[in-house]
Amino acid sequence: MKLGLNTAMIPADGAAGTAARCLEGGGLVAFPTETVYGLGADATNARAVARLYEAKGRPSFNPLIAHVSDLKAAREIARFDDKSLRLAETFWPGPLTLVLPKASGCPVSDLATAGLETIAVRIPAHPAARDILRAFGKPVVAPSANISGHVSPTTAAHVMGDLAGRIDLIVDGGPVSVGVESTIVGCFETPLLLRPGGLPREDIEQVLGEKLARMPEEAGTTDAQPLSPGMLASHYAPRTPVRLNARELEAGEALLAFGPHIIPGSERASVMNLSEAGDLVEAAANLFSYLRELDAGGSRAIAVMPVPHDGLGEAINDRLQRAAVPRN
Ligand code: TXA
Ligand code: MG
Numbered sequence: 001m002k003l004g005l006n007t008a009m010i011p012a013d014g015a016a017g018t019a020a021r022c023l024e025g026g027g028l029v030a031f032p033t034e035t036v037y038g039l040g041a042d043a044t045n046a047r048a049v050a051r052l053y054e055a056k057g058r059p060s061f062n063p064l065i066a067h068v069s070d071l072k073a074a075r076e077i078a079r080f081d082d083k084s085l086r087l088a089e090t091f092w093p094g095p096l097t098l099v100l101p102k103a104s105g106c107p108v109s110d111l112a113t114a115g116l117e118t119i120a121v122r123i124p125a126h127p128a129a130r131d132i133l134r135a136f137g138k139p140v141v142a143p144s145a146n147i148s149g150h151v152s153p154t155t156a157a158h159v160m161g162d163l164a165g166r167i168d169l170i171v172d173g174g175p176v177s178v179g180v181e182s183t184i185v186g187c188f189e190t191p192l193l194l195r196p197g198g199l200p201r202e203d204i205e206q207v208l209g210e211k212l213a214r215m216p217e218e219a220g221t222t223d224a225q226p227l228s229p230g231m232l233a234s235h236y237a238p239r240t241p242v243r244l245n246a247r248e249l250e251a252g253e254a255l256l257a258f259g260p261h262i263i264p265g266s267e268r269a270s271v272m273n274l275s276e277a278g279d280l281v282e283a284a285a286n287l288f289s290y291l292r293e294l295d296a297g298g299s300r301a302i303a304v305m306p307v308p309h310d311g312l313g314e315a316i317n318d319r320l321q322r323a324a325v326p327r328n
Contacts, residue, residue: 007164009156012128012173020135022169023048028055030145030159031132032173033124035095035182035198036152037159038067038142039167040132046109046285049141053111053315054281055166058148060318061284063114064141065097065182066121069133077106077139078121083208084187090207093125095178095198099186110288112141114319115236122182128173144181145170154179185212236288238295242324243303252300256290258283258307270297280312287316291323 010018012032019029019040026048029040039056041048043066053061068074071088078100080088087098102108102119113119124130133140144152145159145167153159156172163170183197185204193201193212201212240254249255249265257266257273272290274283294302304324307316 004165005168007160007167007170009160009170009172012171015128015171016131016135019132019169019171020137023132023136023138023140026051027168028052028166029132029169029171030153030156030163030167031129031142031171032126032156032176033067033129033142034126034176035124035178035180036154036176037145037156038124038129039145039159039163040067040140040142042136043112043139043141044107044109046111046289047281049109049111050281050284050312052141052143053284054312055163056143056146056148058143059314061111061114061287061315062143063116063118063120064112064143066108066112066119066139067124067129067133067142068121068139069130070123073133073139074121074123075103077103077108078119079103081187083191086207087185087187087204088123091199091204092123093130094123095125095180095182096204097122097182097184097195097197099184099194108139108141109285110292111285115288115292118186120184126173126176128171132171152181236291237323237325237327238291238302240295240299241301241326242320243301244320244324245306246303249303250301253303254294254297254299254301256294256302256304258305263303263305270294270299274307274316278308280308280310280316283307284312284316287319 022029023042030037041052097120099118099120146153147162154176156170159170178198181197183199184195186192186194190213193214255266255269255271259278274286307313
């Protein structure tokens, strides 16, 4: 993304049409939810999602929350069972996010869910957020609208302070009411409290009629990365071994390429190029779907060409390194 964008700020009243058009064009729109301001992008547009990670300066691709306007839209992207439906009907719209199995044919990009089979879904209660979601008509991924590592914004001015010149539009709906992020519940066999937040756990437990389990705390675990990879498969990992920084392709390997110059040995191999032009935003947008495709191709290993470490390259390399960790 070219930083130095002209970031417009408009009042929330009557902003929905403008915001929806901006999202439709692949733009980044900050808007108020009742918890914190979110930075929205079209969840079905991998390129827009890649720009979002870039604008936040996230050093890794954490999966994002898909925001929708109603339960019907939620059911198009996620599968509900009796328990999760009860939570949705009781607490939505509101400060609760449910992690659910992805629905088949879910149009949300693999980048937004970081390649996982699950998806985080929320119907926010803020009228401005709901108007935008209704006007747009598709799911919107929205992490908190701050630079990675900064505190979550509760006013439009906080958003401007962090993201001016990096995003297209800020919808100003005044200070938010809740002020902390949504509570995240993983709807697994045992329901898990993945992140405490704006909805008290007791309220959720009362509706479920059971206690929420809590992920054990780990050294270095932050709220942005609440799960350890081994425990919940919170990170997508290919089954095929991954070999990084390949300068030459070995027999039986598939190639995940980057840039215009393909390495020797790949003439008869299956090759997917993250970005022929060497564009890191395009590469990020393609990363998870290409890894999946090569993983399904039955090669002995996936060799990966070096990816530069600047801009989104840091997050791409973080993900590739995790994918390359040997597993049994
Ligand atoms: O209140 C909120 O939830 C705000 C507003 C804007 O809606 N959004 C927000 O998003 O806090 P973010 O990206 O800052 O936090 C999303 C959290 C991350 O910790 C991420 O790891 C987790 O949700 N998450 C998303 N999808 C997940 C999944 N499939 N499985 C487990 N955790 C997931
Ligand atoms: Mg955040």
